Amino acid sequence: MGYREDRIVVRSMASLHRAQQMTSVYAVMLCVLILLFLQFLMLAAALEGYLAGKQLFVLPTAIASGICCALACKLIGYVLTPR
Amino acid sequence: MPDSPAWKKDFPIAWTDDHFVTRREFTKSLVLVSCATFVANAAVSTLGVLQEPGQPIFPELQIANVGTLAIGSSRVFYYPGPRDACLLVRVDSERFVAYSQSCTHLGCPVHFQAETRKLYCPCHEGFFSVEDGRVLAGPPPRPLTRILIEKKGEELWATGKIG
Numbered sequence: 001m002g003y004r005e006d007r008i009v010v011r012s013m014a015s016l017h018r019a020q021q022m023t024s025v026y027a028v029m030l031c032v033l034i035l036l037f038l039q040f041l042m043l044a045a046a047l048e049g050y051l052a053g054k055q056l057f058v059l060p061t062a063i064a065s066g067i068c069c070a071l072a073c074k075l076i077g078y079v080l081t082p083r
Numbered sequence: 084m085p086d087s088p089a090w091k092k093d094f095p096i097a098w099t100d101d102h103f104v105t106r107r108e109f110t111k112s113l114v115l116v117s118c119a120t121f122v123a124n125a126a127v128s129t130l131g132v133l134q135e136p137g138q139p140i141f142p143e144l145q146i147a148n149v150g151t152l153a154i155g156s157s158r159v160f161y162y163p164g165p166r167d168a169c170l171l172v173r174v175d176s177e178r179f180v181a182y183s184q185s186c187t188h189l190g191c192p193v194h195f196q197a198e199t200r201k202l203y204c205p206c207h208e209g210f211f212s213v214e215d216g217r218v219l220a221g222p223p224p225r226p227l228t229r230i231l232i233e234k235k236g237e238e239l240w241a242t243g244k245i246g
Contacts, residue, residue, distance in 0.1 A: 018099065022106070029110045036113055039120040046127045055131045062121075062128035069121035076114045079107060 028075045035068040042068075141243040146171055146181070149237045157195035159184060162230060162241040169230050170195060170202070171239070172213055179239055181230035182216050188223040202227065216246075 042061040049057040096104050146160040146169075157172045160181075168184040172195050182202065184192045191206035201219060202211040209221030216227035231243040 015099070025106050025110065029106060029113070032110055032113045032117065036117050036120065039117055039124070043120055043124050043127070046124050046131075050127050050131045058128045058131040062124045065121045065124040069117050072114045072117040076110055079110060 025079055028079050031075055032072045035072050039065050039068045141241075143233075144241045145238050146232075146241050147239045149179075149234070149239065152179075152239075155197045155200075157197075160241070163244070168192060169241070171230075171232070172202075174200075174213060179232050179234070180213060180216075181232050181241065182211070183228035183230065183244070185228075186223055187218075187225045187227060188221070193227065 042065045046058050046061040046065075049055065049061075141163050144160075144162055146162065147158055152158055152171065152173045154173050154176055157170055160169050160171055161167055162169050162181075169181055170184045170193065171179060171181045173179050182193070186193050186204040186206065186209055188204065188207055188209055191204050193202045193204045193209070193211065195201075195213065196203045200213050202213055202216070203209070204211075204221065204223065207222050209223040210219040211217065211223070211227050212219055216229050218224075218226060226246060228244055228246040230241050231245065233240045233242045
């Protein structure tokens with residue numbers, strides 16, 4: 001196998017590796033989007049409760065939002081951490 | 084002599100990496116928005132905890148004398164503030180009830196209909212029971228706010244409100 005063929009193999013391997021990475025990035029992006037949507041719902045519920053003077057849902061939504069945020073940070077860490 | 088051409092400084096990302104970086108950066112932005120949403124939610128929660136109202140203290144106010152209100156009649160009074168219109172109704176010889184005059188639908192003043200013994204909101208045809216203020220018909224979503232009344236001899240005093 002000559003030099004030219006070696007380079008082609010290396011480039012195709014790199015492109016496969018890139019495709020794998022793209023899959024994980026898309027998966028993480030989708031998960032973060034879903035988490036963000038849930039957080040918006042919880043923020044809306046918390047505001048609704050706060051403005052209505054009903055504090056029952058305010059603290060649980062803040063805790064749930066924090067959990068979503070932590071999950072999102074964990075997911076982005078998975079994508080950004082070099083291996 | 085530089086190792087790479089000058090234009091590479093302006094375009095440091097290779098075309099093959101471009102899509103990957105763009106999506107990765109976008110996801111990073113999403114996570115930042117997620118953090119901001121959490122901070123906003125925590126702020127709302129903190130505000131709610133700090134401003135949690137305790138039991139309100141209502142003043143006692145003389146609103147009428149028993150002898151001045153005929154059975155089946157009503158009277159407007161203001162409680163607890165000078166702009167909070169309320170309706171006092173004498174249901175029978177011994178029984179007096181009072182409610183906030185503000186309809187729970189859109190805040191129109193309600194009136195007592197002696198012939199039907201109902202509280203009536205003329206704006207959107209809402210009806211409330213004079214016995215306990217519950218909604219009988221129409222669009223109001225919840226019962227009228229009830230004013231607590233205490234009878235001291237021949238005097239009627241408002242002492243608080245429920246709802």
